[in-house]
Amino acid sequence: MSETNWARPKDSEHPVWPVHRGRIIDYLAGRFNHKIYLEIGIHNGANFNSLQHPFRRKVGVDPDPLASPVTYRCKSDTFFELSPDKYDLIFIDGLHEHKQVYKDVRNALACLSAGGTVVMHDCNPPSEAHQRVPREQFFWTGDTWRALLRLREDPSLHIEVIDTDYGVGIVRVGGQKKLPLESWRMSYSAFDMGRKHFLNLKPHTLIRGEDVDWDADGS
Numbered sequence: 001m002s003e004t005n006w007a008r009p010k011d012s013e014h015p016v017w018p019v020h021r022g023r024i025i026d027y028l029a030g031r032f033n034h035k036i037y038l039e040i041g042i043h044n045g046a047n048f049n050s051l052q053h054p055f056r057r058k059v060g061v062d063p064d065p066l067a068s069p070v071t072y073r074c075k076s077d078t079f080f081e082l083s084p085d086k087y088d089l090i091f092i093d094g095l096h097e098h099k100q101v102y103k104d105v106r107n108a109l110a111c112l113s114a115g116g117t118v119v120m121h122d123c124n125p126p127s128e129a130h131q132r133v134p135r136e137q138f139f140w141t142g143d144t145w146r147a148l149l150r151l152r153e154d155p156s157l158h159i160e161v162i163d164t165d166y167g168v169g170i171v172r173v174g175g176q177k178k179l180p181l182e183s184w185r186m187s188y189s190a191f192d193m194g195r196k197h198f199l200n201l202k203p204h205t206l207i208r209g210e211d212v213d214w215d216a217d218g219s
């Protein structure tokens with residue numbers, strides 16, 4: 001986020017979310033008794049520092065010299081290549097280009113503990129401009145949604161996206177009804193028309209109500 005050629009909006013222009021991504025992470029960590037946390041993409045630690053769940057260990061990865069707090073100052077690819085450790089909950093929020101996000105999630109799944117959870121930020125762009133690559137504006141989800149759709153083609157996973165904070169994707173081992181192959185290549189306008197289905201989008205109230213059926217079919 002250090003190379004910017006767009007104006008930083010005033011605080012009053014920032015969206016206000018009914019549920020912050022950090023509260024979803026706290027909720028999942030409590031529900032599944034997760035103890036070891038990894039965050040890819042730290043920036044100023046807004047999410048990392050906000051977590052309330054009593055993790056035994058928290059690890060942050062970011063190549064930006066200004067990012068903080070960072071445990072490993074490197075790109076996610078380098079980190080995953082070198083790290084032998086297992087993690088219970090991995091939050092993917094690094095480079096928001098679909099090939100990199102997909103790779104980050106696959107690498108995360110490979111070092112996930114049994115019963116672990118991968119969380120993906122920025123899966124539900126509110127407009128075409130928000131998701132355009134290369135980035136054109138401050139508020140930017142990138143085309144993370146394409147990585148999410150590609151993961152929804154894998155029947156060994158269960159995926160849903162909580163409709164808050166630009167879309168918080170939850171990826172666990174499961175048996176989802178998969179999307180047709182190559183769905184992730186569709187145009188933004190096709191995605192926009194069917195996003196509820198493609199993302200398996202769920203209202204944020206499910207998190208508050210604690211009645212999410214994580215093992216249900218993801219259709």
Ligand SMILES: C[S@@+](CC[C@H](N)C(=O)[O-])C[C@H]1O[C@@H](n2cnc3c(N)ncnc32)[C@H](O)[C@@H]1O
Nearest residue numbers: 001041042043046047062064075076093094095
């Ligand atoms: C949107 S910010 C992260 C925000 C933070 N997760 C939060 O919720 O408060 C994205 C961060 O990803 C970092 N980043 C960019 N490319 C990366 C890569 N290849 N590997 C890991 N982090 C990367 C950037 O330096 C930036 O700090």
